[in-house]
Amino acid sequence: MGSPEPLLIRNARILDSADLVDVHLEGGHVAAIGGVPAGRGKTIDARGGLLTPAFVEPHFHIDKALTFPGLPPATGKGPVEAAVERTRQAKTRFTSEDLRARARQAIELAVGHGVGTLRAHVDVDPINGLRALEVIAELREGCRDLIDIQLVAFPQESIVRDRTALRLLGDALASGADVLGGAPDVEEPRDRARHVELLVELARERDVDLDVHCDYSYDPAQRDLLFLAEKTIEAGLTGRVRAGHCCALDAYDDDVAAEVIAAVLAAGIDICVCPMGNLLLVGDGSPLLGRGVARLKTLLSHGVTVAAGSDNVHDMWFPFGRLDPAEVAMVTAIAARLWTDQAARQAFDMVTVNAAHYVGAPSTGVRVGSVADLVLFSAGNLQDVLRNAPGRRTTIKRGRVVGGSESRVWTV
Numbered sequence: 001m002g003s004p005e006p007l008l009i010r011n012a013r014i015l016d017s018a019d020l021v022d023v024h025l026e027g028g029h030v031a032a033i034g035g036v037p038a039g040r041g042k043t044i045d046a047r048g049g050l051l052t053p054a055f056v057e058p059h060f061h062i063d064k065a066l067t068f069p070g071l072p073p074a075t076g077k078g079p080v081e082a083a084v085e086r087t088r089q090a091k092t093r094f095t096s097e098d099l100r101a102r103a104r105q106a107i108e109l110a111v112g113h114g115v116g117t118l119r120a121h122v123d124v125d126p127i128n129g130l131r132a133l134e135v136i137a138e139l140r141e142g143c144r145d146l147i148d149i150q151l152v153a154f155p156q157e158s159i160v161r162d163r164t165a166l167r168l169l170g171d172a173l174a175s176g177a178d179v180l181g182g183a184p185d186v187e188e189p190r191d192r193a194r195h196v197e198l199l200v201e202l203a204r205e206r207d208v209d210l211d212v213h214c215d216y217s218y219d220p221a222q223r224d225l226l227f228l229a230e231k232t233i234e235a236g237l238t239g240r241v242r243a244g245h246c247c248a249l250d251a252y253d254d255d256v257a258a259e260v261i262a263a264v265l266a267a268g269i270d271i272c273v274c275p276m277g278n279l280l281l282v283g284d285g286s287p288l289l290g291r292g293v294a295r296l297k298t299l300l301s302h303g304v305t306v307a308a309g310s311d312n313v314h315d316m317w318f319p320f321g322r323l324d325p326a327e328v329a330m331v332t333a334i335a336a337r338l339w340t341d342q343a344a345r346q347a348f349d350m351v352t353v354n355a356a357h358y359v360g361a362p363s364t365g366v367r368v369g370s371v372a373d374l375v376l377f378s379a380g381n382l383q384d385v386l387r388n389a390p391g392r393r394t395t396i397k398r399g400r401v402v403g404g405s406e407s408r409v410w411t412v
């Protein structure tokens with residue numbers, strides 16, 4: 001597709017400014033802001049609606065998405081064990097057609113909600129090999145004018161006990177995966193450190209970024225994030241490693257948490273919290289408070305970049321969700337008890353600028369010269385955006401309108 005025709009958005013509200021402005025997009029970039037005379041191309045009247053950077057979804061399991069209706073019944077085990085078992089059962093039934101159809105539906109949801117860049121974890125393991133990755137890598141090509149998709153090769157099964165799984169991860173990097181994933185929690189406790197070592201070695205050898213599911217449980221003794229940070233620095237990968245979930249951080253004593261946060265900062269690790277599924281999958285007897293938001297306020301106050309992701313949508317790990325970062329931001333604010341007047345902005349940053357930093361995407365603020373990945377809301381302020389106030393949103397990708405969604409008012 002060629003360069004989009006110029007687009008003039010009149011009467012938009014932008015963050016950090018009280019005035020309504022006109023924003024002119026040309027050549028896929030923000031060309032001018034201010035009193036721009038109407039010229040060639042299309043004009044949209046924003047009517048005071050908020051124009052913001054596009055959402056970035058930093059953590060989403062696209063291959064599992066929308067499997068919920070066809071899942072086998074949950075067993076009587078704990079919620080995490082049940083989800084692992086149902087994942088294995090569901091994956092044995094995945095077909096290429098089914099994967100393609102569900103992933104396409106998920107991409108349509110994302111684009112409709114204003115997501116411009118999406119980092120998708122895709123299982124790569126001996127159950128399905130590279131099939132899901134190859135299907136979704138092909139789909140990505142067909143959607144490249146709508147959304148940028150990064151693929152993370154994710155080992156949902158052990159790479160320590162089964163070296164085939166490790167070899168497949170390496171193969172995935174040659175078959176469309178951009179980032180190496182990891183999940184030490186899938187190993188026996190004695191093997192978790194080895195899992196991290198294997199990942200770090202492979203990331204260094206292949207010169208790729210690493211994005212690790214880390215400390216998923218609420219066990220104060222689990223310190224995989226600390227070990228990952230130490231290994232990151234040792235391997236010279238500072239700034240190239242990301243960690244998702246990090247729930248155990250919430251359970252540490254303050255002095256232990258301070259040690260882990262110092263290591264995270266030194267290693268340049270951004271954190272992605274995934275509160276929706278994590279809040280739901282609390283094991284029996286675990287304390288509820290704070291689980292799933294990784295001591296978020298402390299991380300922010302220390303200057304760690306924290307993003308927030310959907311993780312799972314309508315699947316074996318999370319039956320709800322609609323792949324809407326506005327919803328994720330609102331739930332994150334509630335889970336982390338962000339209650340001040342700045343809360344909406346802090347939460348919104350976690351699904352836009354912070355998430356862009358997390359995935360290494362260019363920051364797309366409404367600034368002259370920025371890539372025009374934007375969302376135009378009919379709502380005029382962030383509180384209304386986050387509480388999903390009824391209204392329309394319009395998704396703009398590289399200066400072209402590519403989607404939008406309407407939320408309606410129930411009337412009696």
Ligand SMILES: [Zn+2]
Nearest residue numbers: 059061213311
């Ligand atoms: Zn995940």
